[in-house]
Amino acid sequence: MKIGAAKEVFAGEARVAMTPESAAQIRKLGHECLIETGAGAKAGFTDDAYRAAGVTVVDDIYAAADVVVKVRGPEEEEVAKLREGQTLISFFWPAQNAELLEAVKARGATVVAMDMVPRISRAQKMDALSSMANIAGYRAVIEAGNNFPRFFTGQVTAAGKVPPAKVLIVGAGVAGLAAIGTSTSLGAITYAFDVRPEVAEQIESMGAEFVYLDFEEAQTDGAATGGYAAPSSPEFRDAQLKKFRELAPEMDIVITTALIPGRPAPVLWTRDMVEAMKPGSVIVDLAAERGGxxxxxxxxxxxxxxxxxxxxxxxxFPSRMATQSSTLYSNNIRHMLSDLTPGKDGVINHDMDDDVIRTATATHEGEITFPPPPLKIQAIAAQKPREKVKEPTAEEKRATEVLRFRQQTKTQVGLLVAATVLLLVVGAVAPASFMAHFVVFVLACFIGFQVIWAVSHSLHTPLMAVTNAVSGIIILGSLVQIGAGGFLVVLLSFVAILIASINIVGGFLVTRRMLAMFQKS
Structure with missing residues (x-):
């Protein structure tokens, strides 16, 4: 079939739904690729680049293509160009565009809404919302830095000390996590808040500090909402706003990303919070399109x-990075077309029994199919909130140290008793010459092991501690034996001391070189 990418007509939109690279992959599915004249120019893809990739450049994509792919939802003039049996794949937002749905239905066209792709593991490769949110989160931090009058990272220079910026990310979805990663990479002290406590571990693993609320409703399960936050109660909202009011005077940059599917963006940063912030502070609102x-x-x-x-x-924000956004979005489109073409023979099979295709389909065969039925599988697995680790008190620490000392003492006394009994038993039957060597062996094992093993593992690796303990035993035994015996005993003792010493010294030299790799020059 003929897959065609339309030129975006929305003012300021620079993205394109097909790149030369994605077109080459779509052609492997058996399809013919078309693109409207100049559609990729703003994203950095010329018509000649498409021709080189085997794509046909046409003036009227709606008349030429069987499947039209684009980024933004269709405008009225574009809907008027759709024909019966034609498929449109784009962002559509059917919950907010009931009139547009009716118009497309009247034209008899099929709409696959990329914003309706379910958040399940199999559909991650088609999740265009996440792709664009990832870019928006990154770009939000860059825009904040462009308007912030200081460095993100702290610096100490001859001209003075510069404190690090404090950044608060509200909402830890895909965009929020991307913003956290960018902010911490730039050296800012980063805080993040989300109503889903299961994301706390992700936030902290990225180097940010999770902002906890002392409120039970914070234990919201994101599994039931497809990975999105659910609407909160008035009590929780009050607790949330109270926490933000406490943080507002301290924050230099605030990036908000909170959205609830099918609803206006919740107002989380109020006028009084803005007034409480320091002059020069920056707020980047990624939810501006839904009210902010x-x-x-x-x-x-x-x-x-x-x-x-x-x-x-x-x-x-994604359009401000049009080349990167187009590359990721076109890959999402390509994977959707791959699922729609299971035979890889260039024939579209719109399987309404497929969870992903059914959920993303808004109109089909002259009928409105939105909203879709519930998914057969849960969007994400429910996770138990991580329990806070209680810091031990001074009395508990002291009791633990006493217990550890007693256990070590018992172990050492036990070893001494066992060694004494062994010496008495063996001494009753063994010759005196054997006993002299055996006593040295037992003492070397006990003293060498205790001396070397007592060194803290923070100073060397556990594996090195074991090898050094063995080397210590060898050296102590050899030192005792080197002065008692013939030439062969002296020679063997010398060789043992030499080899064990090389092992210990070499081990510490290697460790020193490893540590030097992590030291700043």
């Missing part, structure tokens, strides 16, 4: 308040 998480956000604009706080409300 900040009360003062103006969609598609950057404003500066009377208090000197910059509020960025851009709604086109």
């Amino acid at each position: 998480n900040c009360e003062l956000t103006v969609p598609d604009e950057k404003i500066v308040t009377d208090g000197g706080v910059t509020i960025v409300g851009y709604t086109d």
Whole structure:
């Protein structure tokens, strides 16, 4: 079939739904690829680049293609070009566009909404929302840095000391995690909040500090909402806003990413919080297109308040990185087409029994199929919230140390008793010459092991501790034997001391070189 990428007509949209690279992969499915003239120009892909990849450049994609792929949902003039039996794959937001659904239904076209792809493991490769959110989270930090008058990381220079920036990320979905990763990489002290406690471990593993609320409803299970946060109760919202008011005067940068599917963005950063922030602070609102998480956000604009706080409300963060966004989005489209073409023979099979295809389909065969039925499998596995580790008190630490000392003492006394009994038993039957060597062996084992093993493992690896313990036993035994015996005993003792010493010295030299690799020059 003919798969065609349309040129975006939405003002300021620079992305394209097909790149030359993704077109080559789509052709392997047996399809013919088309693209509208100039569709990839703003994303850095020329018509000649598409021709070189075997793509046909046409002026009217809707008349030429069987399947039209694009980024933004169709405008009215684009819906009018759709024909019966044609398939449109794009972002669509059917919950917010009932009239558009009716218009497409009337045209008899099929719509596959990329924003409706379920968040299950099999569909991750088609999850365009996550792809674009990842870019938006990264770009949000870059925009914040562009408007922030200081460094992100702290510095100590001859000209003075620069404190690190403090960044708060509200919402730890895909965009939030991307923002956390970028912020910590730039050296800022990063805090993050989310109503789902199961993400706390992810946040902390990325070097940020999770902001906890002392409120039971914070134990929200994200599994029931497909990985998204669910609406909160008024009591939880009050506790949330109270916490944000405490943090507002301390934060230099706030990035909000909180969205609830099918609802306006919740207002989480109010006017009084903005007024409490320091002059020069920056707020980047990634939810601006849905009304904004900040009360003062103006969609598609950057404003500066009377208090000197910059509020960025851009709604086109992915489009500001059009080349990268187009590459990822076109791969999502390619994987969707792969599922729609199971035979890899160029024939589309719109299987409404397939969980992913059924959930993403908004209209099909002249009928509106939105909303989809519940998934047969849960979107994400439910996770138990991580329990907070209680810090032991001074009395508990002291009791633990006493117990450890007693256990060590019992072990050492036990070894001494066992060695004494062994010496008495063996001494009753063994000759005197054997006993002299045996006593040395027992003492070397006991003293050598205790001396070397007592060195803290923080100074060398456990494996090195064992080898050094063995080497210590050899050296102590050889030192005793080197002065008692013939030439052969002296020679063997000398060789044993030499080899064991090389092992110990070499081990510490290797460790020193390993540690030097982690030291800053």
